[in-house]
Amino acid sequence: MLPNSAALTRALLDVLKEHPNGLHSKDIDRLASDKLGISETDLGVIRSGTRTEFAYRMAWERTHAKAKGYISKNDSRMWAITDSGKLIK
Secondary structure (H helix, E strand, C coil): CCCCHHHHHHHHHHHHHHCCCCECHHHHHHHHHHHHCCCHHHHCCEEECCEEHHHHHHHHHHHHHHHCCCEEECCCCCEEECHHHHCCC
């Protein structure tokens, strides 16, 4: 079972706080899943095609965090935390 949206967002922001130069989506997902202790079985659940449920949900968390101004995506397709995102506890 995957964590709820609040836990995924917290992990997303925590990972990006630890990597201020930014990360690619797959790296964020890997580090967030490690931080949350998600099992390989849960990480392997496919949503559609080859995309996992976890990757799908993390993509939405990035979308929501970007809309709130907590993270941004730069020209090299890396996500980074914003000053606003650093303030979120």
